[in-house]
Amino acid sequence: MIAIETKQLKKSYGAVPVVKGIDLTVEQGEVFGFLGRNGAGKSTFINMLTGIIHPSSGSFSLLGVEGGDDSVKKDIGVMPDYANLYGSLTALGHLKFFSALSGRPASKAECMKVLEKVGLEMHANKKAVKFSFGMKKKLGIAQAIIHDPELIFLDEPTSGLDAEAVLHIQKLIRDLQKSGKTVFMTSHNLDEVEKLCTRIAIMKEGEIVKIGTMDELRAFYRSSITVKLKHSPIPISEQAKLREWLESAGTSLEMNDSCVTITVDDEQKIAEMVRAFQQCRVDVYRVHVEEPSLEDIFLEQ
Amino acid sequence: MYEIGKREFVSLFKSFKSIMIIAILLATSYYSAKFASFIVTELTDVEDIDIHYFGLLGLIVLFGQLFIMGLSHDSINRELHERTMRFLVTRTSRVSILLGKFFGILMFWFVCLLTSFLLISIFAHKLDLYIFSQTMSLLTFQIALTIFVSVLIPKPSFTMFLGIVVGILVPIMGFWLTLTENVWVSWIKYITPFYYLDQDGYTFLVTFLFSGLLLFAAGLIFNRRDC
Structure with missing residues (x-):
């Protein structure tokens, strides 16, 4: 089954094209890596798929549901680039709020299990305002998976994390794949993408310039x-x-x-x-x- | 929608704000009645009872917009500005977010107003549901206007400033338009809630229609906005 399908998806800000008509298909169960330099249009592409911004033209579908249909939102998890958490809420409070908002309220035990997966179990009752950058990042990942979504978008999930935390998150991504979830991630850590991703796309100036498995790219x-x-x-x-x-x-x-x-x-x-x-x-x-x-x-x- | 509304309601209610607002509503009601009795000694029993509630309605008419703008001017644009909105729009529809915010704020004011009315009824010996409904209709309009401004203007610092201006100007303009005989501008009174509040009967219900239109317009803008 196809998890993500885009057809000539474009985004322009005024006369400046940021994403120039992308055709992409991601199968369910894949860990798909999206690579590109800063400003290549990776985050804009993810933001269009997740409903944060609107495409200028083109179409897309997620898990077989046409883009713009909110019914798919309960089945997707998103860790956006540049998003703040609610300073007054604890880590546990965030997970309870977001899971309920997704229509799948999680119990305290379920929230604790997810916090344990990202290594935040010791800080469950700490308010997010007191969190370090790395802790916020981990909580961002936790909120993306709390409602057990089928398709998970992770925008640079390990940037700014220490080595131990990176390994922790990489293991989490592997576990997600083993359980049949589709992960669409961007990263600047090329080793990480090489290790984790089943397929990779390289984006440059708003276009995909190369796409394939690691072996296919190597062969090329x-x-x-x-x-x-x-x-x-x-x-x-x-x-x-x-x-x-x-x-x-x-x-x-x-x-x-x-x-x-x-x-x-x-x-x-x-x-x-x-x-x-x-x-x-x-x-x-x-x-x-x-x-x-x-x-x-x-x-x- | 329910979760967003609950969070908005709780965040407004858990602070000192709610106690302060109930205290202001009560004090205004009590002292307006006391002052009215002092200057007009020959009030009938009915007038004596109503003056408590009229004082409260007067307060909402004059300062309600200012209060609501002060508390909730950034209910939408703060989330856009700090990008917490990204977590919301990826989980639920934009209409749900907007309505959740609206009903959360409305519920806060409903509870504050109801508490005040119940407390006033102790010394007024009557619960005036008609004035309560009129006051709620006006509050609904004021909340919808606040949400509209918060969606229209993405900068919270600007809506804070604008909130004060709108909060002061809206009632002044509303009353002036209701009372003026200038044919060039007097027609505008039909699109303000103050004219309908001044009418007898249930014409004040038109205010709910205005609130709906404001929310609809806010929804159209919000649906087109990138977060």
């Missing part, structure tokens, strides 16, 4: 596979021949007595390289292949 960018070979000393008589072969096989060649680093555009070249070394009576001890990370792919955009 495999034009830059960096290979490091550790080898036995190259006989002097073979050095020129081997260098000539390597220079024709790839780019960014670095050679020393026991190691060669080279960037090739095809996996086949790795096997050919090992054979070339063997033909030159050089033993290859170790081959290290550095595949493009999400960071490399992201920076290339």
Whole structure:
């Protein structure tokens, strides 16, 4: 079943287009990562889907319900970017209020369970005005899942959190996926997206420039596979021949007595390289292949 | 809607505000009766009873808008400004938010007014439901106007200033329009609640229609607004 479907979704502020007609489909059960630099239009896109702002044109549906139909709101959870909590309410008070507002009032035990999931159980009765930035962020996530929604939007869920809290939230996102929920998240933490997301979209200047699974993105960018070979000393008589072969096989060649680093555009070249070394009576001890990370792919955009 | 209304009601009621408002309503009622008896010694029994309630109605007519604006001018735009509205609009419809806020404030004033009327009835020996209904109709209009202003103007600091201006000008203009014979402006009295309050019978019920129109207009604006 399709969790999110958008057709030519656009948002402009005056004459300035912020989101330029996005077509996107997210299947139920996916953890979908949305990447892009600041101002790329990620939050605007999420805000349109969640009803915070209105699209200028285009259409979308969430869980099969047409955009603008409020009946779907009870099935979605949202942690918006830049949202304040009610200073006078406690963490528990927030969860009770928001769950009731979603039409699924949570008991105190249920609220405590969710607070435990985000690591706030010790601060259940503390007013939000006394919360640190990280605690507010955790409570923001807790309120997004308190009513057990099917589709959860998390706008930079781990930014500003300490390492322990990040692991906590990452585990929570994995648990949500295991229980069949769909998570649509944005993040600046590329490692996190790489670890958690089943599919990724890279957004640039209001458009999706690349979309796919991590493997698909890697395959697309495999034009830059960096290979490091550790080898036995190259006989002097073979050095020129081997260098000539390597220079024709790839780019960014670095050679020393026991190691060669080279960037090739095809996996086949790795096997050919090992054979070339063997033909030159050089033993290859170790081959290290550095595949493009999400960071490399992201920076290339 | 119920949850938003409950939260609005509780946040207004749990502070000192409610006690202060009931005290002001009571004091005005008591002293207006006492002062009226002092300057007009020959009041009939009926007039003597009604003067308590008229004092209260007069207070709401003159200062009700100012009180309501003072307490609730930012009921919508504060949430927009601080972006707590984002949590609300992602959970429920905008109409529910608007009506929840409206009924929360209305319930607060209903309880304050009812308490005052019940307390006044102790020394007036009568509970005047007609004046109570008139006062509530006016309060309903004033609350709807406050919600409308709070939706129309996104800055709470500006609505605070505007609240004072509107709170003072609305009753003055209302009375002037009701009494003036200037044909160019006197027609405006038909779109103010004061004219209908001045009429006998149940014409004051028209005020509820105005409240509905104001809320409808507020809803149209709020539905188009980005949060």
